[in-house]
Amino acid sequence: MKPSILVVATLATLLVLLPTQNAWAQVGLSGDARVGITFPLGDLAGDQLEAGMVLGANANVHLRPNLRLYTGLNRHAFRCAEGCAQLGTSASSTGLGAGLQYRFLSPQEATWWARFGGVAHRFTSDLFSGDWNVGLEASAGIDMPMGDNYQLTPHVGVVSHGLPSGLTAQYLTFGLGLHRHFR
Numbered sequence: 001m002k003p004s005i006l007v008v009a010t011l012a013t014l015l016v017l018l019p020t021q022n023a024w025a026q027v028g029l030s031g032d033a034r035v036g037i038t039f040p041l042g043d044l045a046g047d048q049l050e051a052g053m054v055l056g057a058n059a060n061v062h063l064r065p066n067l068r069l070y071t072g073l074n075r076h077a078f079r080c081a082e083g084c085a086q087l088g089t090s091a092s093s094t095g096l097g098a099g100l101q102y103r104f105l106s107p108q109e110a111t112w113w114a115r116f117g118g119v120a121h122r123f124t125s126d127l128f129s130g131d132w133n134v135g136l137e138a139s140a141g142i143d144m145p146m147g148d149n150y151q152l153t154p155h156v157g158v159v160s161h162g163l164p165s166g167l168t169a170q171y172l173t174f175g176l177g178l179h180r181h182f183r
Helices: 003-017 023-025 040-044
Strands: 028-041 052-064 067-077 092-104 111-124 128-145 151-160 168-179
Touching: 028 040, 028 151, 040 067, 040 151, 040 168, 052 092, 052 168, 067 111, 092 151, 111 151, 128 168
Parallel strands: none
Antiparallel strands: 028 052, 028 168, 052 067, 067 092, 092 111, 111 128, 128 151, 151 168
């Protein structure tokens, strides 16, 4: 899918989902910070890259009680003991992500969620500094309350985007986050 088509589809979806002007006063805001481990898949695993650390931070706008718009920054690092000839050592994928999160509301205190969105990432290593490539991400997790405004958030996700060499960067992430409601 071309990036321009993805942008038009995202904007059209947002126009349908955005609250009315009177509802803006009730729109909630939250943020989260995440740390975890990322496992290379496909072409990355084929080049002998190994698991590394993931760091991320998101800002969330609560459009409806069960629907949020998220945007954030992510850094996925990979290790290479030896033999990573094509992609080099000290490899990382850094960039932006944005999309929608659906929350499965329940009478229990913990809330399950799933999200899907697009990414614009740049893959770099000691051998090269790549261009920005677009791709997709999907993840799921659970928010477990820790007081009035904080939630502990274990989650799992998958990211896929292009690489400068024509290969595809795909990786699986497991992490733990801290979510904070601001209003």
